[in-house]
Amino acid sequence: MRTPLVAGNWKMNGTRASVAALTQGVAAGVAGLEGVEVLVCPPYVYLAEVAAAIGTAPVRLGAQDLYTAAGGAYTGEISAAMLVDSGCAYVIVGHSERRALLGETDGTIARKFMAAQENNLIPILCVGETLDERQADSTLAVIGSQFNAVADAVGIEAFSQAVVAYEPVWAIGTGETASPEQAQEVHAALRAMAAKRSAKIAADLRLLYGGSVKAGNAAELFAMPDIDGGLIGGASLDADEFLAICRAAAV
Numbered sequence: 001m002r003t004p005l006v007a008g009n010w011k012m013n014g015t016r017a018s019v020a021a022l023t024q025g026v027a028a029g030v031a032g033l034e035g036v037e038v039l040v041c042p043p044y045v046y047l048a049e050v051a052a053a054i055g056t057a058p059v060r061l062g063a064q065d066l067y068t069a070a071g072g073a074y075t076g077e078i079s080a081a082m083l084v085d086s087g088c089a090y091v092i093v094g095h096s097e098r099r100a101l102l103g104e105t106d107g108t109i110a111r112k113f114m115a116a117q118e119n120n121l122i123p124i125l126c127v128g129e130t131l132d133e134r135q136a137d138s139t140l141a142v143i144g145s146q147f148n149a150v151a152d153a154v155g156i157e158a159f160s161q162a163v164v165a166y167e168p169v170w171a172i173g174t175g176e177t178a179s180p181e182q183a184q185e186v187h188a189a190l191r192a193m194a195a196k197r198s199a200k201i202a203a204d205l206r207l208l209y210g211g212s213v214k215a216g217n218a219a220e221l222f223a224m225p226d227i228d229g230g231l232i233g234g235a236s237l238d239a240d241e242f243l244a245i246c247r248a249a250a251v
Helices: 016-029 044-054 080-085 096-102 106-118 131-135 139-154 156-161 180-195 199-204 215-222 239-249
Strands: 005-009 037-041 059-063 090-093 122-127 163-166 206-209 229-232
Touching (some): 016 239, 037 090, 122 139, 131 139, 180 206, 229 239
Parallel strands (some): 005 229, 059 090, 122 163, 163 206
């Protein structure tokens, strides 16, 4: 049985005051919520404050990115060990915004995936196609290339301690959402790709959907057999909205 995961990616948003209020709201709201794992990924500068505000609440802490090296002369970068030292259990790798805006390649993403696991962080590997790629019927080819580049580099066994998030680029922050059937098609294909390497790991692998998930569409998306929760962007900045999505994922 795969425990659903709902992860809030706060991106480059927040102030100390707003982050404190958001964290307190989420921490209070998850009390008594069972059957779902809840994760928040604030900006680096607020990790320690969010960790302290979470306290003993059942909310995990994650980061939005990391660097591949363990340390050294890499001005502005953050290592996996630093994230662990800040209380992180998860880290997002390969988000489409970093692929598109910062030129991250599949090779870089694979190295980040490995750096995370070398420090006992659980990577959330993001994959997704652009609108042009979907309209060209290239979705599964693109997703396969992104997933297989990492699986080839790290081995399928590494995915026993990893999560994969499908985020169609055309649905991120646009208000557009893949239909449950469209999302399920890609999730099923991803699981089949993993199954070609290991049926057991594929069966246990948590696959998240991300792309304009809201309280109003979460239950329908999460009802799909291969969708195991969500990687939530804008809706995770509102505690009530985010908690409603968490409740929709609870089993």
